[in-house]
Amino acid sequence: MNSTGAGATELRIPQRILDASPYVPEWSGLNRTEFIRLDRNENTRPLPAAVQEALVRSIASWAVQSYPESAPIQRSLASYTRVPSEYILSTNGSDQGIDLCLRTALSEGDSILIARPEFPVFSHVAEAIGAKIEPVPYNPDLSFPYRAFAEAIASVRPSLIVLINPNNPTGSGIDIDYIEQIIASNPKTIVIVDEAYYEYTDNTVVPLVKEYANLLVLRTFSKAFAMAGLRLGYVLANPQILAHVRKLQNPFDVNQLAVTAGLAQLARTDAVRAECRHAMEEIKPYVVQSLLEVGVEVWPGSANFLLVRPPDCTKAVAYLRNSGVLVRSMSAPALQGSFRVSLGTMHEMQQFVGVFQSYLKEYRGSPSWLAKK
Ligand SMILES: Cc1ncc(COP(=O)(O)O)c(C=O)c1O
Incomplete structure (x- = not known):
């Protein structure tokens, strides 16, 4: 018997399904409503x-x-x-x-x-x-x-x-x-x-x-x-x-x-377009500029999210999460060491930038970071 029940290994399930893995998004199982949710490229504006x-x-x-x-x-x-x-x-x-x-x-x-x-x-x-x-x-x-x-x-x-x-x-x-x-x-x-x-x-x-x-x-x-x-x-x-x-x-x-x-x-749709323009022409430049100013590598891309490569990404993602902000860590080899952050409202992004800056301050102030330099 295995964990999936008696005789499950003898069921006629195609090998490629047996070999497959379920798609489990990061932060599944967490009560995401308690966080600023910048991890799934969702739109965080209130529903009109x-x-x-x-x-x-x-x-x-x-x-x-x-x-x-x-x-x-x-x-x-x-x-x-x-x-x-x-x-x-x-x-x-x-x-x-x-x-x-x-x-x-x-x-x-x-x-x-x-x-x-x-x-x-x-x-x-x-x-x-x-x-x-x-x-x-x-x-x-x-x-x-x-x-x-x-x-x-x-x-x-x-x-x-x-x-x-x-x-x-x-x-x-x-x-x-x-x-x-x-x-x-x-x-x-x-x-x-x-x-x-x-x-x-x-x-x-x-x-x-x-x-x-x-x-x-x-x-x-x-x-x-x-x-x-x-x-x-x-x-x-x-x-x-x-x-x-x-x-x-x-x-x-x-x-x-x-x-x-x-x-x-x-x-x-006119209002939706205006919201998208606000996100792309005001919110995004604010986030990109704020991150560049603190010397962090950023790929702005052309959608409602961007990629950020902070010092010690795992620590940065955990710090943000512990401060109430969810972002998505990247697992693809080409993007390792970076996280994706979606554009929320201007207020949410100001909060994100504030938390991220305090992470950098703590990290850069720590002796281990100075040793790495
Ligand atoms: C490129 C791309 N295609 C499709 C989807 C799926 O969208 P939906 O929520 O409509 O399934 C996403 C969602 O993140 C996406 O990024």
Whole structure:
């Protein structure tokens, strides 16, 4: 007998599942509500009153007791993205979009080309399918490896190409003309472009879905729209390829409260855009400047988060946590010794900077640090 129960080792479970590990985000199990949460690239602003009221109205009108209806959000997304609704499939978060698109494109033994370090859900799903990941390392300055990636397409001939723009955790953007060139020159290969952080960058390939049958774009309501806990995302693609993705989704995967909140958010996109501009043009420069002033290495990237390399990262992350601020330590070899911090409100970021500065003061004042110098 083992810890999973009598005879579990004799069950017919595929070897690749037996070999797989669960995806456990850092700080799982902690009561995160007690902290300033800068560890998951969430939006920490309060949910707007209009969205809260829509949710309350929806609950009062028996929305929760009925199976959900996702057609209205697809119509509203059509007007937001300026592509017809038959090009759009709403999903249970963008993670489900990744899962559906990878299962549509890949069989066991196929290969997926992606720049590394990447958003880990791609490799997590690919491994469960039994597909082989062909990673192309980001450049040492964390810029996208344009030439090496194009060369890898020619040499590996992957079954699926993934471009994350901008990437998480590096924040690196990819030139839109380069992406179009990859899509156009590989017409028989599906190209996924993940635009989870689109609202912070305004860079998109969405208009190209009308032109290219091999392009799938992924978006989410978890970031700019502050709905990570409700789980709403969408896939944009030509209806012919989307029809195949649709086959893998179950009928009621997108819940009604996500649809309700999504509709309320799409009714205030000007305000959402203004919030994103405030984050990128005021909050982010303040954080970057404050960290540079104290002599710490920073990669600002182009999304609502940045990478920081403090002296003794493990100590810094623990110090921040003990002072009520959660950030995410990086485990990818290329990023070891750094943590990712998401942009919260200006007030939260002032608190983060204050705590981080006192960490540096303590650390630099300690004899062990002086000895290392
Ligand atoms: C690049 C990228 N894609 C997809 C996701 C998943 O978003 P969702 O919350 O919609 O599943 C994230 C979340 O952090 C992300 O960073």
